[in-house]
Amino acid sequence: MTPRPPVEISPPDISAYQDGGTGVPWFIALDSGRQGPHVLLTALVHGNEPCGAIALDALMKARLRPAAGKVTLGFVNVAAYARFDPADPCRTRFLDQDMNRLWDSAVLEGKSRSRELDRARQIRPIVNEADMLLDLHSMQQDATSLILAGRHEKGLDLARRVGTPETVVRDDGHLTGRRLRDYGRFGDSEEDAAALLVECGQHWSVRAAETALETALAFLLRTGAIDRVPAGLRPLAEPRPQRVVDVTHTVTTATDRFTFAADFRGLEVMERAGAPIGRDGAHPILAPHDGCVIIMPCHNVRKGQTAVRLGRFVEADGVGDGAE
Ligand SMILES: [Zn+2]
Helix, strand or coil: CCCCCCCCCCCCCCCCCCCCCCCCCCCEEEECCCCCCCEEEEEECCCCCCCCHHHHHHHEEEECCCCCEEEEEEEHHHHHHHHCCCCCCCCHHHCCCCCCCCCCCCHHHHCCHHHHHHHHHHHHHHHHHHHHEEEEECCCCCCCCEEEECCCCHHHHHHHHCCCCEEEEEEECCCEECHHCCCCHCCCCCCCCCEEEEEECCCCCCCHCCCCCHHHHHHHHCCCCCCCCCCCCCCCCCCCCCCEEEEEEEEECCCCCCEEEECCCCCCCECCCCCCCEEECEEECCCCCCCEECCCCCCCCCCCEEEEEEEECCCCEEEEEECC
């Protein structure tokens, strides 16, 4: 079992953003007054992932002003975040249920209640309106940051336009419920609205906070929402070539006893099909094909959760032959 990484960053005080002029608490409206898309940046869909909150706070402190269209900055699961405790940082991912597994119209319009569903219903009108979404997250492992672009070409196109992080994952999400990035028009190939989820690095690392801010700025600049990096913030580096991984399998646990065969951090490549990846109770999990890439291994998972995704690198500009 890997020890819990240290908490290097302090979660910012976001109380000043409660009334952001959108009518939805902790959602801030920035309107250029000019024509252009509505760009939405979200942080804290998971309450224990402060990197996105640090990035949005930095944008506000730098007096971000859109050059075209509208920008909305949203702090999502504020109730869980309010209970964030650096001494026990894993506990506040959510209060009642994972807020990134309920973005389905049937669920949102259903009768179930939870603090996360109540909040999702509250922010839904803004999400419905957004043309582009960047949802800022972080991960358990101290691993390379990733863009989760979904399965549609428009997600990959947006990831390429933004240009950073360098690793783009084409994936289907989770069996256990739909993510914000796959919701509504974002998940509909007939619609132009597109979304990216970025995993910025280990939850509580300085690097994750830096990546969140850099990605937010790249997203705003390269979608045309801003025309320059606000004064006082670090200019963007030139984008480097990206590589794309197609998810071919999502391993959802059938038991509470999932263990990995090695201390995987993510993006390791198992050269040969059949190489051991882990065990789900008595059931061995083996590499399903040659060149099998380990994506976001999640240690300490319970039954019914996503333990890891498996995929393969796509050749430059190819579409791969992954499981569509
Ligand atoms: Zn997350």
